[in-house]
Amino acid sequence: MQINVAFRHTEASEALKRYAEEKVSRIKKYLEEPIEAHVVLQVEKFRHIADVTVESNGLRINAREETEDMYSAIDMVVGKLEGQVKKQKEKLRNRKLTASEKAQRLTMNILEWPSEVTSEPRVVTTQQIYAKPMDVDEAVMQLNLSNGDFLVFTNRATMNVNVLYRRKDGNYGLIEPVQ
Incomplete structure (x- = not known):
């Protein structure tokens, strides 16, 4: 799984980068390789925004969260991603038969x-x-x-x-x- 982390309007922190990579890598158990994830962490005034795009085998999933703390924004956006991936997996499993x-x-x-x-x-x-x-x-x-x-x-x-x-x-x- 390839994870790219970018910082906007904030200093690049190695600890924050490792935290984001660790959390986003949790979704690889739901998807098939190759998986590419783009994480953008940005600060606008008092809002901390985590924006993630995941691509795997033609499937593209986006999620975005805004909070007052960057770590909680990362946690929440990964939770959203997991929900979307599970929903997509369930759709494939339960599609109606012709x-x-x-x-x-x-x-x-x-x-x-x-x-x-x-x-x-x-x-x-x-x-x-x-x-x-x-x-x-x-x-x-x-x-x-x-x-x-x-x-x-x-x-x-x-x-x-x-x-x-x-x-x-x-x-x-x-x-x-x-x-």
């Missing part, structure tokens, strides 16, 4: 291996999921925003159901059907 997306409903079977080596695995639960149409980049963002290990989606380029999964080495794997 008729074509509902037609792409899939059934996922979860298998369990019993303790006996000789017996066969059996279906323990069945779960229905929707394979939402999206690009591979959007699927990577969705997987980063979720706590899951894989994501089933319909690839907009091919209109086929694909599976994106996290690999143990930190990269991603993509399973595509052969036509």
